[in-house]
Amino acid sequence: MSLGKALNAGLRRAMEQSDRVLLMGEDIGPLGGVFRVTEGLQADFGPRRVIDTPLAESGIIGTAIGLAMGGFRPVCEIQFDGFVYPGFDQITSQLAKLTYRHEGALQMPVVIRIPYGGHIGAIEHHQESPEAYFAHTPGLRVVSPSTPNDAYWMIQEAIASPDPVIFFEPKSRYWPKGEVDLDASAVPLHASRIVRRGTDVTLVGHGAMVSTLIQAAALAESEGTSCEVVDLRSLSPVDYEPILESVGRTGRMVYAQEAPGFVSVGSEIAATVAERAFYSLEAPVLRVSGFDTPFPAANLEGKYLPDADRILEAVDRTMAY
Known part of the structure; x- marks a missing residue:
């Protein structure tokens, strides 16, 4: 469906x-x-x-x-x-x-x-x-x-x-299809969820960016880096426990979003993880986002929106620390 x-x-x-x-x-x-x-x-x-x-x-x-x-x-x-x-x-x-x-x-x-x-x-x-x-x-x-x-x-x-x-x-x-279990019990509305397991870097995002993160994680694995992907699901309130548990194991985190980066959801997540997981982090929390400009004309959206390559570049930077 x-x-x-x-x-x-x-x-x-x-x-x-x-x-x-x-x-x-x-x-x-x-x-x-x-x-x-x-x-x-x-x-x-x-x-x-x-x-x-x-x-x-x-x-x-x-x-x-x-x-x-x-x-x-x-x-x-x-x-x-x-x-x-x-x-x-x-x-x-x-x-x-x-x-x-x-x-x-x-x-x-x-x-x-x-x-x-x-x-x-x-x-x-x-x-x-x-x-x-x-x-x-x-x-x-x-x-x-x-x-x-x-x-x-x-x-x-x-x-x-x-x-x-x-x-x-x-x-x-709206159009890509996936399995829908009409009889399963629902995951709580405000629960984050780990959707792909990994050991080296935690990738976090919401909405459409989750599929891009999964794509980036698959590419990173082909280059020898294991990425865990967390779907935020709820932006307010935020369920931090799966994120902090993941960062506690990987020591590194990248947040990706389509929205501009300044004063954004990614900013809040990055700041909170830096506060609550400081002693687990091996590198600064990095963010990948849309640019701090109005959304451009349609023929430029590919330059504006984060893609797997931009996320991989952030993964490489965090692994270099």
């Missing part, structure tokens, strides 16, 4: 289990969304539960907040990553703070789905990685699946959460 189809199946299952689950977004009804993640859901559940909204992200989020106050569990789709900013104030000033403002008496079970990242050759505002803005905001949970199986289970766990969840979907991974 592809990641997009896995999300569709996860949404369907959540809607079957509770009639309080509603979907909202631009073109998510008959069209099924730009990436067809909600395809067929309006036909099966009706336009009162799969709601085509106006092109107004602030209105979508504000309406979802009111619905959550009324006992519903709205799932909002932001059509592209760069379109979330008109709703940014509603998310960070209202949605993230209401539970705290009410001393826990008012829950905000809102999920905001955001396709993000590059590798699709799109134009400006369609290939951004804004995850750091939301991971920085107290009161929000922020997650990103990298596989179809994780997508299927994580979207259901996000909908079941009593807190608002920003659900980043790596759009370049």
Whole structure:
């Protein structure tokens, strides 16, 4: 099953289990969304539960907040990553703070789905990685699946959460297929996971970057370096234990992400590992990221986005210490 189809199946299952689950977004009804993640859901559940909204992200989020106050569990789709900013104030000033403002008496079970990242050759505002803005905001949970199986289970766990969840979907991974176990118990929503074992360097990343890390690890192994790969999965809160356990064995770490490197998720992970695993490290924690510029035109995205070669260069540098 592809990641997009896995999300569709996860949404369907959540809607079957509770009639309080509603979907909202631009073109998510008959069209099924730009990436067809909600395809067929309006036909099966009706336009009162799969709601085509106006092109107004602030209105979508504000309406979802009111619905959550009324006992519903709205799932909002932001059509592209760069379109979330008109709703940014509603998310960070209202949605993230209401539970705290009410001393826990008012829950905000809102999920905001955001396709993000590059590798699709799109134009400006369609290939951004804004995850750091939301991971920085107290009161929000922020997650990103990298596989179809994780997508299927994580979207259901996000909908079941009593807190608002920003659900980043790596759009370049919508189409590649992977196994989905519809009967297995879910890995906890905020658990990191070791996806490839190794002994020399720990490679950490999230979303679409995980597959690139696995590719880099395979190339490094052919050159005699054994790399372990950790899928972060949750950007806030972060499950550090698998990362620290891995670094404790390898003594070296490289974090890779599509987003710019300055004040990023990778910055926080690197700083925390340096603090908590200082005596295990044989070399500085290195980061590989997009450059600190706006996302370029589509014909330059291959230069901008980290690839296996750039990750291997960081692996070589850390092994040289």
